[in-house]
Amino acid sequence: MVMGLINANPVVHEKKERRTRETPGNTDENAVEPIDQLEIFDHIRDIKDPEHPYSLEELKVVTEDSVEISDELSHVRVTFTPTVEHCSMATIIGLCLRVKLMRSLPPRYKVDIRLAPGSHATEAAVNKQLNDKERVAAALENSNLLDIVDECLAPTLG
Template sequence: MLDNPAPVVTLCPTTTDEPPSDGFDAADVLSIIGPIRDPEHPFSLAQLEVVSKDNIQVHVQPKESFGGGQRMQDEGRIRIVLKPTVAHCSFINHIALCIHARLQDYLPPDIHWKLDLGLVPGSHDRELEVVKQINDKERVCAALENPHLMKEVERCIDDDACIF
């Protein structure tokens, strides 16, 4: 039985009216994670509005060089707030794992990234428990090393749709 037998599907914008930014921003993150397929339906996370540009924040902190001229690696923080399609969504942990995997593959490597995933307040029955699980680094690393789980993650990730 499906968690959400009748999801609301929206059209994803293909262009933006905003001028290009000078750096990596929310639109770039959305272009990476938006094409991830929902585990339950043949639609992307962007089409289902599980992820949206308005719910993504990107901050990059440049690091200055000290004395010897060697520059320290810049630090970046990405905050993504997910909006499950139903309050009892049992796939939200799987979706979060897909986002972790996708970003690992496509984030600019010259920046040390920290990822913080959240849920729209009140959007899930087990909100606090889920947020704790999807941000647990050890749990995420263990899941990404599990061949069975990775097969399911790969099924949802469409690398051909990513522009990076």
């Protein structure tokens, strides 16, 4: 038995098969295709859980349905669900989601990261922390925290 983990035996789900993004035919080679829900999900689905060797998709922390996007308004919202109500890694997971999207999306996008309603004991506090620019910037100045985030974002084999 693994000691010290909040959820030592999480339920692991099978990953969905990757789908190719369908884009309408466009004769203008300089046209920029709008970003859609599937593209955002593809950016975040392989983020590794900070405590387990599984992806956020495998743990159902994020799903395709947990992503909302308005390309016209340049707004993305990801609502994630920790595996347990008292998950001590919820803030780290949210920070990983934010950093991945900050690194992947054009800077015009506003990113909103939220816990699913009722999914965490300190939902309001975590949501406030994850969406406060100064708190996020301060967290990313912490080299130990940034190392954890970078490890979760590192590509996996498989």
